[in-house]
Amino acid sequence: MVAGLQIDNLSVRYAARSETTPALRHLSLTLPPGSSVGICGDSGSGKTTLARSIPRLLPASASTSGSIRFDGSDLLQYSSEQLRSIRGCALATFRRNRPLP
Numbered sequence: 001m002v003a004g005l006q007i008d009n010l011s012v013r014y015a016a017r018s019e020t021t022p023a024l025r026h027l028s029l030t031l032p033p034g035s036s037v038g039i040c041g042d043s044g045s046g047k048t049t050l051a052r053s054i055p056r057l058l059p060a061s062a063s064t065s066g067s068i069r070f071d072g073s074d075l076l077q078y079s080s081e082q083l084r085s086i087r088g089c090a091l092a093t094f095r096r097n098r099p100l101p
């Protein structure tokens with residue numbers, strides 16, 4: 001198991017009427033526990049989309065592929081209830097202070 005945050009091949013598209021807009025393409029990054037990273041880029045390059053994709057707070061029009069692992073568990077496979085239980089604490093503080101559900 002890899003501790004911390006590991007994002008692999010993350011892509012996000014937004015659906016709007018008849019077309020979809022690619023917002024992130026094949027993004028990967030690894031963030032060990034206790035570390036931080038700054039994200040910079042032009043307006044529209046996907047910074048907010050990336051930040052919202054980790055706690056799964058993207059709008060319903062977004063479709064996501066790839067994997068976002070937190071302490072080895074893929075957040076994209078979590079139920080709403082499982083996500084709620086880690087968003088405000090373990091994920092926000094980037095600490096594992098209780099067992100993941």
Ligand SMILES: Nc1ncnc2c1ncn2[C@@H]1O[C@H](COP(=O)(O)OP(=O)(O)OP(=O)(O)O)[C@@H](O)[C@H]1O
Nearest residue numbers: 014016021023042043044045046047048049050059
């Ligand atoms: N809810 C949405 N519906 C459709 N397209 C969206 C939505 N949110 C963002 N996008 C599109 O996704 C792409 C990435 O947008 P995002 O807001 O993530 O960029 P950003 O880097 O945070 O920009 P900024 O610096 O202006 O805040 C852009 O092409 C944007 O138009």
Ligand SMILES: [Mg+2]
Nearest residue numbers: 044047048049
């Ligand atoms: Mg933004």
